[in-house]
Amino acid sequence: MKKTILITGASTGIGKVTAIHFAKNGWNVAATMRSPEKDTELKNISGIKIFKLDVMDQASIDGAIQSTIKEFGKIDVLFNNAGYALIGAFEAMTEAQIKRQFDTNVFGVMNVTRSILPHFRERKDGTIITTSSMGGRLTFPLYSAYHGTKFAIEGFMESLQFELKPFNIKVKNIEPGAIKTDFYSRSIEIATMKPYEKYIEIANGNMMKVGETAPGPQVVAEKVFTASTDGKFKLRYPVGNNAPALLFMRWLLPLKMFMGIVRSQVEKGMK
Numbered sequence: 001m002k003k004t005i006l007i008t009g010a011s012t013g014i015g016k017v018t019a020i021h022f023a024k025n026g027w028n029v030a031a032t033m034r035s036p037e038k039d040t041e042l043k044n045i046s047g048i049k050i051f052k053l054d055v056m057d058q059a060s061i062d063g064a065i066q067s068t069i070k071e072f073g074k075i076d077v078l079f080n081n082a083g084y085a086l087i088g089a090f091e092a093m094t095e096a097q098i099k100r101q102f103d104t105n106v107f108g109v110m111n112v113t114r115s116i117l118p119h120f121r122e123r124k125d126g127t128i129i130t131t132s133s134m135g136g137r138l139t140f141p142l143y144s145a146y147h148g149t150k151f152a153i154e155g156f157m158e159s160l161q162f163e164l165k166p167f168n169i170k171v172k173n174i175e176p177g178a179i180k181t182d183f184y185s186r187s188i189e190i191a192t193m194k195p196y197e198k199y200i201e202i203a204n205g206n207m208m209k210v211g212e213t214a215p216g217p218q219v220v221a222e223k224v225f226t227a228s229t230d231g232k233f234k235l236r237y238p239v240g241n242n243a244p245a246l247l248f249m250r251w252l253l254p255l256k257m258f259m260g261i262v263r264s265q266v267e268k269g270m271k
Contacts, residue, residue: 002047004028004072005228006065008055008112009082011039013181014131014217018079021221022228023047030068030075055082055108061115069119077228078116080109080130085146088191088200097191098145105149110156121167128164129227130157131220132173134243138250138258141203141266161235172227173236177243178207178214203266215241 005022009015010031019031023045031042032053042048049071053064068075086093086101113128120126135143136150154173161171192200223239238244250258 001073002026002028003076003228004030004068004074005077005079006030006032006068006075006116007079007081008032008053008108009131010042010050011035014176014179014220015079015081016042017217018081018221018224019048020045021218021225025225028072030064030072032064053112055112056103058111058115061112065116065119074123075116075119075126077127077129078112078120079224079228080112080128082108083131083149085143085188086191087142087146087188087204089142089193089196090144090191092191092193092196093145094191097189101145102149102152105146106152106156109153113160117164117169120164120169124168126168127170127172127228128157128160129172129174129224132157132175134175134177134238134240134247136173136175137247140207140262142200142207158235161233165233170233171235174220174223174227175236175238175243175247176220177238177240177246178210179217179220179240180211180214181217199267199270202269206266206268210242 005027007015007019007029010019011033015031019029019042023029027047029048030051031048032051033039034052034054036050036052039050043050051064051067052060054060065075083105086097109130116126130153132153133150135147136154139147157171157173164171190200190204220239223237227237238247249261
């Protein structure tokens with residue numbers, strides 16, 4: 001029987017490319033998104049079915065999971081991929097903006113994960129994969145709210161794996177570094193105010209340049225496929241040109257030294 005993956009946030013970027021990659025490799029794919037009616041590509045690919053799912057709407061989560069099971073018979077892998085980045089000056093961020101960031105990136109992941117656990121537990125099989133970030137284990141300027149969500153996901157999943165292992169449920173985090181997708185345009189919200197404008201202009205500009213030369217989302221799709229098929233109880237999968245090296249440096253170096261390296265690159269051009 002063909003295996004099935006359910007992907008959240010499959011309308012663009014990593015989610016979309018991952019859906020296509022799994023379908024090409026013979027999997028059934030439940031590609032979920034908030035607005036399925038806007039899709040013009042995935043619905044035409046054999047093996048892919050599109051379902052409506054908003055990670056902040058419990059009824060849509062339950063509906064998508066049940067519809068996927070009805071369509072394909074079972075779900076083998078959940079790929080929590082929906083998310084975005086609120087960046088900029090923390091002082092300029094409103095309570096509503098911060099709440100939406102955590103609702104989407106943290107509570108949304110928790111909502112979908114909790115909802116699929118009965119299916120995985122009853123089958124005594126399943127894999128939960130989440131798009132975290134190398135930013136769940138190290139930090140950069142202007143990403144305080146975003147890093148907060150990814151550090152939360154790293155801690156949540158690291159703990160969750162203990163109680164799920166007796167049911168043969170694997171928990172895995174994909175930790176991309178810079179990846180060239182529309183994340184830097186479509187999936188980023190910038191909060192700014194006058195005292196921080198110069199810093200944001202320089203620091204964000206330097207970081208955007210890294211994104212322009214980064215690998216595309218295919219490398220992440222391939223890493224998700226590896227995590228889905230390697231059979232390992234392995235938690236973390238760094239991916240991208242810079243992620244493994246930066247995470248190693250963060251582990252190896254004293255924090256003060258690592259932060260100095262970050263500042264030297266991100267604040268380049270600051271007077």
